[in-house]
Amino acid sequence: MSDKTDALEKILEQESLFHGKYLHVERLGIQLKDGRTGDREIVRVPDAVALLPVDEDGTVHLVRQHRPAIGRTLVEIPAGLLDDGEGEEEAAVRECEEEIGYVPRKLERLISYAHAEGYSTGFITLFLGTELDYTGRFHFDASEYVEQVKMPFGELFDLVEKNEAVDSKTILSTLLCAHRFMD
Amino acid sequence: MSDKTDALEKILEQESLFHGKYLHVERLGIQLKDGRTGDREIVRVPDAVALLPVDEDGTVHLVRQHRPAIGRTLVEIPAGLLDDGEGEEEAAVRECEEEIGYVPRKLERLISYAHAEGYSTGFITLFLGTELDYTGRFHFDASEYVEQVKMPFGELFDLVEKNEAVDSKTILSTLLCAHRFMD
Numbered sequence: 001m002s003d004k005t006d007a008l009e010k011i012l013e014q015e016s017l018f019h020g021k022y023l024h025v026e027r028l029g030i031q032l033k034d035g036r037t038g039d040r041e042i043v044r045v046p047d048a049v050a051l052l053p054v055d056e057d058g059t060v061h062l063v064r065q066h067r068p069a070i071g072r073t074l075v076e077i078p079a080g081l082l083d084d085g086e087g088e089e090e091a092a093v094r095e096c097e098e099e100i101g102y103v104p105r106k107l108e109r110l111i112s113y114a115h116a117e118g119y120s121t122g123f124i125t126l127f128l129g130t131e132l133d134y135t136g137r138f139h140f141d142a143s144e145y146v147e148q149v150k151m152p153f154g155e156l157f158d159l160v161e162k163n164e165a166v167d168s169k170t171i172l173s174t175l176l177c178a179h180r181f182m183d
Numbered sequence: 184m185s186d187k188t189d190a191l192e193k194i195l196e197q198e199s200l201f202h203g204k205y206l207h208v209e210r211l212g213i214q215l216k217d218g219r220t221g222d223r224e225i226v227r228v229p230d231a232v233a234l235l236p237v238d239e240d241g242t243v244h245l246v247r248q249h250r251p252a253i254g255r256t257l258v259e260i261p262a263g264l265l266d267d268g269e270g271e272e273e274a275a276v277r278e279c280e281e282e283i284g285y286v287p288r289k290l291e292r293l294i295s296y297a298h299a300e301g302y303s304t305g306f307i308t309l310f311l312g313t314e315l316d317y318t319g320r321f322h323f324d325a326s327e328y329v330e331q332v333k334m335p336f337g338e339l340f341d342l343v344e345k346n347e348a349v350d351s352k353t354i355l356s357t358l359l360c361a362h363r364f365m366d
Contacts, residue, residue: 002256003207003346007250008247017201017203018200025203025206036325038325040251040252041205043252063218066192067300068192068225069211070297070303073191076300114257117255117350118252120252121252143219143220163294163295168355172351172355172358175358175359
């Protein structure tokens with residue numbers, strides 16, 4: 001991993017601490033610029049994509065699902081993990097169709113970000129999807145329960161402003177597209 | 184945890200899988216609304232706070248630090264974990280002083296969000312800090328190496344627009360304050 005380090009901190013060793021079905025924990029032995037050494041525990045997870053699907057009339061298509069890690073049911077933009085070898089655009093379109101039954105004909109990349117840079121390898125890339133075609137080809141994972149929710153963009157923006165939307169991908173995509181869909 | 188579940192999904196059991204210094208992994212056995220059951224691996228981490236410190240003249244005070252989980256050195260807003268029993272405002276002021284040497288006399292809560300709702304318990308609460316007083320009382324953790332970086336707000340906004348800022352807390356706080364500090 002020497003190509004991924006820089007002058008502030010070097011990785012001296014890497015040890016697998018826990019290997020789960022989805023989450024893998026590693027210990028990184030690091031050396032700081034001033035010579036001190038330390039340990040970092042990190043989680044290795046697949047990268048993800050998420051897509052804000054907006055209709056011609058400004059309706060957004062969202063999903064409602066339970067998030068047991070935070071013990072809350074959220075209304076969110078469609079999202080999911082990249083399959084092996086899959087491109088980000090491809091994954092975003094696939095997740096959109098699987099979760100809301102629409103395929104966007106137009107895709108615009110908004111931003112890519114580290115969601116928990118302190119301890120996770122994971123990045124999420126966000127897209128705006130427009131010119132939506134209905135296919136109805138829903139497909140959920142065996143242990144997922146997802147409901148579809150539609151609302152005007154302005155209503156989603158209100159949820160963000162009131163901090164009722166609490167996931168970073170939904171908040172970020174809404175803020176980044178506000179100038180496009182708000183009067 | 185029955186008070187934290189809802190009708191879409193119930194937690195039936197909870198098992199500790201890995202207990203590290205910082206990261207704790209648990210398996211949640213869940214039951215979906217339609218009766219199907221499944222497993223979720225989640226990471227239990229402390230909640231965090233972050234603060235965008237902006238001077239009277241519109242200068243932002245940032246930190247440069249290496250993030251081994253993503254193998255990159257980032258320019259970020261000051262941030263850190265809540266100490267046991269510590270309030271969010273208190274933690275935000277403490278982290279600001281420890282990392283940039285300034286204490287904000289004025290604090291405004293911007294938003295609170297789940298940074299990795301798919302697998303982590305962690306929330307981050309963001310603040311805007313203004314009316315900064317210099318104290319110079321820096322304090323870093325034993326294994327931290329942090330450098331101070333100042334720039335005009337507009338330059339930070341450019342980093343976000345170009346997606347050179349890649350951590351959610353810096354991107355979100357910048358977007359949420361853009362109307363305040365951009366002409």
